[in-house]
Amino acid sequence: MTQAIFIADLHLTPQRPQALRLFQFFLQHRARRAAAVYILGDLFDTWIGDDDVNTHYDAVRQALRDFTKSGRACYLMRGNRDFLIGQRFAAATGCILVNDPWRIEINDEPVLLTHGDLLCTDDVAYQKFRRRIRHPIIKWLFLRQSLTRRQRIAADYRRRGQLATAMKSLEIMDVNQLAVEAMMTAHQVTHLIHGHTHRPGDYYFTQAQHAIQRRVLADWHDDCGELLVTDAGQWWREIIQQPTGAVEYHQSSE
Template sequence: MSTLFIADLHLSEQHPKITETFFSFLDSHTTNIDALYILGDLFEVWIGDDEHTPLMDLVADKLSQYSKQHHIPIYYIHGNRDFMIGKKYANQSSMQLLPEHYVVTLYGQKVLLMHGDTLCLADKNYQKMRKVIHNPILQTIFNLLPLHFRKKIGWKIRTASQSKKVHKKNNIMGVTQDEVERLLLFHRCHTLIHGHTHQVAEHQFKISGESFKRYDVGDWFHNYSYLEVTEQSCQLHISKVD
């Protein structure tokens, strides 16, 4: 039996091959699977559960079918692109929403799960923006705006974010090690699994002589990656997008 972790697919109508690869991934992982965890940014942008596009409905139908037919629970942690996904879409997709920091016991070991954007403290501009857009009052006001207006705002934010990302260095885009260690010690976990940075890798380090691990599950663009956890091992898999 195994548990699967993916993140940062950034599904959109502009990249149908990624959606096809995702569906093929689901079709090929239907047996001996305890659960599927999606650690954020399933979609490139999310305006609200009241928006309905063919892609959104197609993905929801596929996930729901995958979960119900194969009795595989799907868990979701919001990303920085789709933090507005609500209970309505989660129910449509047969996903269970989790808090931004979540501790799960996997085969006897406590593991900390998160999207990963709160680990990148060197990206000070993003952290400032995050505090604003995650304000519950502002989110309520945003949801009251007409859908077409919200779509314009969402894509403007997305375009600005993409433009700035090109000029950011890896040390800014990457995680802050002190924050990684702080959260692991706070939650009393020796393993952290996350996404967001698109830097797929396994990291091993020590804190006061004790061994810890951090897994970045990577993004789905030129390659796709996922983490497979069993009772015996944690293994990152990387393949080309079809």
């Protein structure tokens, strides 16, 4: 079994129980036909620490644990919403935490995986904020606050982030082409997969006479989620739905 599935931006939260059920359904059924699942960030809408006792997250942990115990691999990259996921979560679920960006071999081809926010360099304010909140000292101080205090801080960040986003143009929040080319050159790849922008699609361009592929993952909704699948050198997208569990197959054009 060599099939791999890539997903991102599920944004699971206690306020979206349907999305959780869809994710559970995916792990129990479609995902088990693959050798590995790659989650490229923002599995959760907010993550304030591995010690969060919300029972909603217990269901996510159990679903992931059942999946990895079945013999499949789940690689988890942290996104801008859940960058505080740590080794305690990994141990509880069997997920393998990976860095951003991460270079792998798929179908005997080097492929670069990233959440995507590092590529949005036109959003200067966000990049400054990202560097600040991910500083080891800031993370250390945050995780030593009470859960209640962390919840308030996270809610305030979320509120201010929504206000700031509403004032930004769509172009600023998309990836910067030069940043894409620089990252791919640095890692010596011609194939990139990422999420974050919520602008799914397959993008092609030429760089230094090489054909470049950039595949963008879709964000999930309460009633459906999109998968990027590869097997034996072929790539395609699928839509998984609930409650019927019907799956539609869409072969991507190559």
